[in-house]
Amino acid sequence: MAEALLTIDAVTVRFGGLTAVDGVSATLHTGELIGIIGPNGAGKTTFFNAISGVQPPTSGTLHSSTDNLTGKGPHHYAAHGIARTFQTPRVFPDMTVRDNVRFGMQFAGRHRQGPEGLRSEGEILAMLGLAHLADRPAADVTPSQQRLLEIGMALGTRPRLLLLDEVAAGLTEAEVDAMAQRIRRLRDDWGLTVVWIEHAVATLLKYVERVLVLHQGRKIADGTPAEVVRDPHVIEAYLGDEMAANSEGATA
Numbered sequence: 001m002a003e004a005l006l007t008i009d010a011v012t013v014r015f016g017g018l019t020a021v022d023g024v025s026a027t028l029h030t031g032e033l034i035g036i037i038g039p040n041g042a043g044k045t046t047f048f049n050a051i052s053g054v055q056p057p058t059s060g061t062l063h064s065s066t067d068n069l070t071g072k073g074p075h076h077y078a079a080h081g082i083a084r085t086f087q088t089p090r091v092f093p094d095m096t097v098r099d100n101v102r103f104g105m106q107f108a109g110r111h112r113q114g115p116e117g118l119r120s121e122g123e124i125l126a127m128l129g130l131a132h133l134a135d136r137p138a139a140d141v142t143p144s145q146q147r148l149l150e151i152g153m154a155l156g157t158r159p160r161l162l163l164l165d166e167v168a169a170g171l172t173e174a175e176v177d178a179m180a181q182r183i184r185r186l187r188d189d190w191g192l193t194v195v196w197i198e199h200a201v202a203t204l205l206k207y208v209e210r211v212l213v214l215h216q217g218r219k220i221a222d223g224t225p226a227e228v229v230r231d232p233h234v235i236e237a238y239l240g241d242e243m244a245a246n247s248e249g250a251t252a
């Protein structure tokens with residue numbers, strides 16, 4: 001079994017009387033490509049916030065392979081190689097595409113001349129198909145390129161674990177598919193661990209090998225796409241029979 005990159009143990013996040021994430025445990029291993037699905041309000045983004053230091057859990061623990069990260073802030077997570085995107089793209093519109101990626105590098109406090117194997121902003125932009133736009137202001141690029149640039153900013157922190165929150169939202173079907181192929185290449189070619197929240201479930205299930213399903217803050221399934229689409233709890237809570245029938249063709 002690959003190395004455990006992040007061990008999440010019984011993480012709960014409460015907002016007053018509302019339990020947004022309810023005792024979720026999971027171990028994320030090096031090189032995994034994992035999807036997270038679930039209905040609106042299931043707790044997916046709050047779960048990401050908890051495992052990236054944005055929202056300290058109310059209870060439960062988070063450990064990297066070497067350290068206890070519980071209660072630490074986002075910089076600490078970034079320094080441990082954990083990076084994320086946000087549901088609303090947060091690029092700097094007046095800065096060039098290249099400088100947006102450089103900003104990510106500074107956020108993690110690591111510089112280009114750092115340890116061997118770290119990618120330069122040129123390599124990151126080439127990987128994302130944005131190299132030809134490097135000197136353009138981020139405001140000039142299309143919405144789908146802005147989504148890619150947000151991934152580029154996260155990659156600028158040189159992560160081992162990349163958390164993607166609905167990076168394909170609002171894209172056309174063809175754009176979602178192209179995005180999924182690039183995300184897969186980040187894992188295949190660069191060896192990153194990627195966890196991807198997306199509502200475009202059919203596409204997601206085609207590209208990931210493992211799926212966590214959240215419902216009312218709880219993890220109700222954790223398995224291969226083929227297992228998850230056949231799981232009666234998942235069908236009842238989220239997918240519905242029709243979706244399960246459609247997805248089986250894609251994952252069988």
Ligand SMILES: Nc1ncnc2c1ncn2[C@@H]1O[C@H](COP(=O)(O)OP(=O)(O)OP(=O)(O)O)[C@@H](O)[C@H]1O
Nearest residue numbers: 015018019020038039040041042043044045046047
């Ligand atoms: N800062 C907050 N304060 C209070 N309640 C919150 C806060 N953030 C999230 N919630 C609530 O927690 C629950 C889970 O929200 P969350 O955004 O994590 O779900 P989600 O699965 O990501 O939903 P979506 O698919 O719509 O993005 C919701 O009921 C939401 O209203």
